[in-house]
Amino acid sequence: MLEIINLTKRFGGLEALSGLNATVEEGELLGLIGPNGSGKTTLFNCVSGVLPPTEGRIRFMGEDVTGRKPWETARRGIARSYQIVRPFANMTVLENVMAGAFCRESRYSEAQKAAEGILETLGLSEKAPLLAKSLNLGERKKLEIGKALATKPRLLLLDEVMAGLNPSEVAEMAEIVRGLNRGGITVVMIEHIMEAITSLCERLIALNFGKLIKEGPTRQVIRDPSVAEAYFGKGN
Amino acid sequence: MKLTDKPLAATAALRDSIKKTPVMWALALLSLAPPFLTGSRYYQDIMALTLLWAGLSCAWNLYSGYSRRVSIGHAAFLGIGAYTSTLLYLKLGVSPWLGMLAGSAVSALAALLIGGLTLRLKGAFFVLSTIAFAKIMEVAAVTSKGLTGGSQGLTIHYDPSLANMIFASKSSYAALCWLYMMLCLLLCLWLERSRTGLLLTASGENQEAAESLGIHASAVMLAAFVLSAALTSMGGSIYAQYYLFMEPTSLMGLSSSVNFILLAITGGMGTAFGPVLGSMLLTPLSNLLRGGLTRVSGLHGFVLGLALLAVLIFKPDGILPQLRGFAAARLGRGGKRDA
Numbered sequence: 001m002l003e004i005i006n007l008t009k010r011f012g013g014l015e016a017l018s019g020l021n022a023t024v025e026e027g028e029l030l031g032l033i034g035p036n037g038s039g040k041t042t043l044f045n046c047v048s049g050v051l052p053p054t055e056g057r058i059r060f061m062g063e064d065v066t067g068r069k070p071w072e073t074a075r076r077g078i079a080r081s082y083q084i085v086r087p088f089a090n091m092t093v094l095e096n097v098m099a100g101a102f103c104r105e106s107r108y109s110e111a112q113k114a115a116e117g118i119l120e121t122l123g124l125s126e127k128a129p130l131l132a133k134s135l136n137l138g139e140r141k142k143l144e145i146g147k148a149l150a151t152k153p154r155l156l157l158l159d160e161v162m163a164g165l166n167p168s169e170v171a172e173m174a175e176i177v178r179g180l181n182r183g184g185i186t187v188v189m190i191e192h193i194m195e196a197i198t199s200l201c202e203r204l205i206a207l208n209f210g211k212l213i214k215e216g217p218t219r220q221v222i223r224d225p226s227v228a229e230a231y232f233g234k235g236n
Numbered sequence: 237m238k239l240t241d242k243p244l245a246a247t248a249a250l251r252d253s254i255k256k257t258p259v260m261w262a263l264a265l266l267s268l269a270p271p272f273l274t275g276s277r278y279y280q281d282i283m284a285l286t287l288l289w290a291g292l293s294c295a296w297n298l299y300s301g302y303s304r305r306v307s308i309g310h311a312a313f314l315g316i317g318a319y320t321s322t323l324l325y326l327k328l329g330v331s332p333w334l335g336m337l338a339g340s341a342v343s344a345l346a347a348l349l350i351g352g353l354t355l356r357l358k359g360a361f362f363v364l365s366t367i368a369f370a371k372i373m374e375v376a377a378v379t380s381k382g383l384t385g386g387s388q389g390l391t392i393h394y395d396p397s398l399a400n401m402i403f404a405s406k407s408s409y410a411a412l413c414w415l416y417m418m419l420c421l422l423l424c425l426w427l428e429r430s431r432t433g434l435l436l437t438a439s440g441e442n443q444e445a446a447e448s449l450g451i452h453a454s455a456v457m458l459a460a461f462v463l464s465a466a467l468t469s470m471g472g473s474i475y476a477q478y479y480l481f482m483e484p485t486s487l488m489g490l491s492s493s494v495n496f497i498l499l500a501i502t503g504g505m506g507t508a509f510g511p512v513l514g515s516m517l518l519t520p521l522s523n524l525l526r527g528g529l530t531r532v533s534g535l536h537g538f539v540l541g542l543a544l545l546a547v548l549i550f551k552p553d554g555i556l557p558q559l560r561g562f563a564a565a566r567l568g569r570g571g572k573r574d575a
């Protein structure tokens with residue numbers, strides 16, 4: 001469904017992604033791991049169109065989407081959450097989700113209905129009339145997903161939606177992500193919390209210094225010495 | 237508040253708004269009456285200006301209030317409106333009613349150009365570019381003496397008739413200003429409950445996040461900016477026909493641009509009725525002070541400045557949200573935003 005071909009992204013002299021090749025299959029729940037600064041968020045930024053890649057191509061559903069603007073990729077069915085959540089702070093929670101729903105629905109009342117449905121599945125219905133800035137971090141992370149979901153994506157890119165949550169919130173978030181994937185949405189999730197990754201993802205891609213260092217079934221990847229080395233440095 | 241799924245079609249939205257803010261609706265509708273109840277031209281003058289500035293500030297609010305991206309250059313559109321209709325009237329004998337539409341078209345075009353260049357600028361840079369735009373327009377009007385009369389100004393000959401948009405009675409002007417205010421107000425009320433308005437606010441809050449949701453944020457903002465400029469321009473034409481005189485600096489100077497903002501901020505920017513309330517409080521105050529505090533020149537500006545500072549320090553969201561919060565608390569529901 002998504003093909004990343006020879007993707008390179010340079011920021012001045014820094015190569016955040018270098019010649020990356022990867023594919024995402026329709027319907028899978030793929031984990032993207034790697035130490036801080038390894039280029040995970042940059043990959044999401046390139047795929048979603050927030051940043052144009054320096055070299056390489058991105059194909060989505062058989063179509064070349066390289067360098068497309070974010071609103072174009074969103075309309076084609078790629079949605080993302082931001083690592084640092086970006087709620088529309090002075091709008092209500094319902095309006096936040098409606099902003100996403102308008103991607104597919106131009107009638108106000110229909111968008112409102114769709115948004116209410118999404119808040120229901122996320123357990124945020126109670127918060128609908130509150131301003132987004134009044135939410136706590138766990139709720140903000142859910143809202144971030146809710147906005148993305150409202151665009152009715154085929155591919156959902158989740159950037160550390162569990163970071164900073166307490167264990168019960170992590171478990172709840174894991175259930176939400178699993179539910180979305182079962183509902184037919186292809187998911188790629190960046191995550192540092194290993195328990196969440198091992199319980200959710202069947203396949204992982206590991207990055208280091210912008211290069212793919214290992215990909216394959218979850219167990220295999222996390223036991224791989226090169227992955228451990230990337231995370232913890234050379235064993236001594 | 238129950239989240240009903242009732243269709244928010246235009247009429248339903250209107251009914252909804254009347255139900256939610258009956259006091260503000262009453263205030264806006266009844267504001268037509270006072271100019272007809274007094275015989276004093278002095279008070280009629282203040283009332284007409286109050287209504288005109290309420291409309292102008294609403295027009296500003298349509299873009300800057302809902303997107304929270306402050307334009308300090310709207311006086312440029314006021315000037316374009318005033319000069320376009322006046323020049324067409326003086327040089328070609330075109331009725332100011334048509335001139336007003338022509339001015340709107342010119343302003344819309346100018347907004348399209350200037351917005352296309354500057355709306356992508358972030359925060360302070362956008363604000364500065366709007367100031368620069370207004371300054372350029374002001375200087376252009378001062379220097380093109382042959383056309384605009386430069387800083388000597390332009391005078392429109394007093395020749396009252398409906399076709400000339402020149403009236404003998406100030407109450408007729410007040411009625412015209414009231415119509416203008418209602419037009420701007422209704423557009424803002426529509427925007428508040430529309431897809432465009434919601435997307436505009438989202439785009440202004442966080443452009444990148446909005447774009448990731450499929451919103452072409454810069455196009456939404458540009459559309460609102462253009463509409464806001466066209467509306468402001470209409471007010472500019474009315475302004476010219478009311479004073480029958482215009483001069484670049486009082487029309488397009490910084491203090492004129494700032495007035496749009498002060499009225500909206502005082503009443504509550506980003507709320508449809510905010511600028512109306514703001515103008516009803518500040519325009520009369522400013523005129524009465526100007527009339528009363530004549531001993532020391534500039535004193536009325538000083539007193540007004542202090543009053544505004546107080547609002548900004550103590551009620552930075554403006555007065556209307558405060559009143560709403562108060563009403564909500566009395567009705568036993570709080571912390572929510574009625575759209």
Ligand SMILES: Nc1ncnc2c1ncn2[C@@H]1O[C@H](COP(=O)(O)OP(=O)(O)OP(=O)(O)O)[C@@H](O)[C@H]1O
Nearest residue numbers: 011014016034035036037038039040041042043083
């Ligand atoms: N817009 C940018 N401009 C310049 N450098 C950037 C930009 N975005 C990312 N980088 C750099 O690119 C590298 C990869 O960053 P990226 O955010 O993709 O890492 P990450 O894998 O998501 O890390 P983390 O786990 O900390 O979120 C880092 O060195 C970062 O400083």
Ligand SMILES: [Mg+2]
Nearest residue numbers: 040041042083
């Ligand atoms: Mg990251």
